[in-house]
Amino acid sequence: MPMSPYVRDLRARVGHDLLLLPGVTAIIRNGDRFLLVRQRGSELWGLVGGGVEPGEEPQDAVAREIAEELGLDSVVVRRIVGAYGGADLVTEYPNGDRVSYVTIAYECELPPMAEISFADHELVEARWFSEADAALIPTRPWVDRILQDVVRSR
Template sequence: MYGGPVPIPDFVLRLREKVGHDLLWLPGVTAVVLHRDEVLLVRRSDNGRWAPVTGIVDPGEHPAHTAVREVTEETGVSCRVEALVWVNVTDPTVHANGDHAQYLDHTFRCRYVDGAAHVADDESVEVGWFPVTDLPPMDPALVERIRAAVEHSGPVRLAVAGA
């Protein structure tokens, strides 16, 4: 059921033709979509784990537009960005196909506008709303992104190692 590949953006495929599996530094987004006291989550098709909607920023695309686009593409939900709440560098990762990547993550707090949440592409196998106080098991880094969005007030949180 899980373990299928997540689609790779065309521009990344073109880069991979040149660099193979070497480490790529990519801009990414996490869209924490809130509605009342719930957060929108997807169960990823590649690993079966729950997560907020995430995605890679296309060349020339503003990260806030990426967040809105990815939410619509993956869940059928329309949202609006309320705030950039956290900028962080992820640990390097090795994807199932052997590609090495590291992401500059922009976590956005988004607000639900309309639409019925459903699986809208092949990146997830399930979509649902969860109380922010009762999240399903997920990567602690993703829980921290949700917490940053829910608790956000004031300036953007910058995660700087060693500073």
């Protein structure tokens, strides 16, 4: 998804300087497997997620991100797994914009027989992985930490 009007306004004021932004992450689970996604232009696998807009409840934001990225409107948001930040969630985009995300991770469930479609064309691939299989593929640095927490908290 393109930059939100809120972030665009901030960027007009601060340029490429580091922004601290709130985010949400969806841990979509099917038994012992997790849905991981790959964004256009990246070989790294990650989880569905994105920014929280001003005035938006984080739980609503995670449902919105799933709808935008996977084309699914009837997701069930179950529970908060944890909150994450730190060096693993600092990103520099190709245009030089720097962001440090603090994200709330939610365990989510897709409706039975859900048909995934890459609605906003941000993602190019989605696959189900066990935690062990996810450890063997190239993922964003924070993915293993979140998956370990969701498995431990069961």
